[in-house]
Amino acid sequence: MGLEGSEIDEAGSEAHRLYRLLFAADQVLDDPYPVLRRLREAGPVLPIEDGLWVTTNWAGCRAVLRDPAFGINADAACRGRGGAGWRAHPSLKLLGRTLLVLNPPHHTRARQAVAGWFTPDRLRAMTASIRHATGELLDALPRDRPVDLIAGFADRLPLEVIKPVLGVAEWPFGDFRQQTMEFNLLLERAPTREHLGRADVAAEAITRCLRILVDRRRGDEHDDLISHLLRSSASGEIEKAEIIPLVFQIFNASYQTTASLLGSVLHALLGGDGSEFRRLRQAPESITAAVHEVLRTDPPVQSTGRHALRATRLGGHHIPEGDFVVALLATANRDPEQFDGPDEVRLDRPPGPSLSFGWGVHYCLGAGVALLEAQIAMEQFTARFPAMRAVGTPRRWPTANMRSFRSFEAVLEPRSVRLEVLP
8 A cells, every 4th residue: 555554553543533434424414524634733745544545625636536557457446345246237337338437438429429419509508498397397396385396396406407418308217316326335434235226226226227218219209318329329439338328327417416416506595594595685796606605515426536647646656556545625626725714604705616516627627517407406496485485304315425415405485484374
């Protein structure tokens, strides 16, 4: 690992304990940031155990994400979850073909095929469709009783936005959302055998569903992303076997990350006495800054990781080839060397860079669309429901790395509710 045994004990024992606390979702579910802060204060690059490191600051995380000395060893990543026979697991076979675990030049070729569809004209059309979908979802929410903003809105808007992208009028395949979340258990910091089994069941269902969608489009191609990928396959830009994994990754990134961001922004604005929500009502020009600040301080994906593709150095440490480095994005986003008052949530902080959507070649393709959805949603919420307030106790999904709300209730028009319950 690049350190002598006694040095590992001294440098790594406390870091190991703190790092393992992040796996205990029940202990850090509501607020992992005190533990993350203590890790950051312990050092910018920390040995955890043989072959495993974490980097906690902005410079270290960005270096891991952009330096070509680091990348994904797909075989090692999948073997670490499923053992030597990982190819027998449907979930790991699917994961192994996504952009998440590809390196250049294969990653570059596949990413360019997807990115080529998102032209300026299509992005402008998506803006109009986001506004329309947001309005329709808000129209359908009840005013006269508490409403779950996650089930009723945050979970649904990304699905409505992605449907025309994929050329799907309606989702005909049951709870595709739940299957996606089951698959994403693989992306937790320490997926268990139970997680792997659930992800396998989900991956089989996901693959069946997407194969039906892709087969329906063959010979009846239109202007959607699936048709674009079929044409790219026919021209040799991508392989036929890459189509379903690419479609799934676009859906996955468009759905769960965006739904998580929407829930976090609503919670940040409506939490406490709701004063931040009211302030944005009076200053809608600050909505973009508020969305970026929530993304910085409470990112949907808390960490990611890379293998050392060759021996290299990071933060003064020698990292041997094959070692794995976890980039703690959530604490890098609160690095005092990069941000003034980094642990303060200042919703009027001018928008700036964060690592929440990654950096470098793996920067999230859907980042711009996710931010646009959150901004449009907050514009319409603040304009239409100026007195909206949170009620009850929010609940989060019991996952440590993918951070999102399971439920969060609010009353859209409190005055109408009070009138109903008065004698």
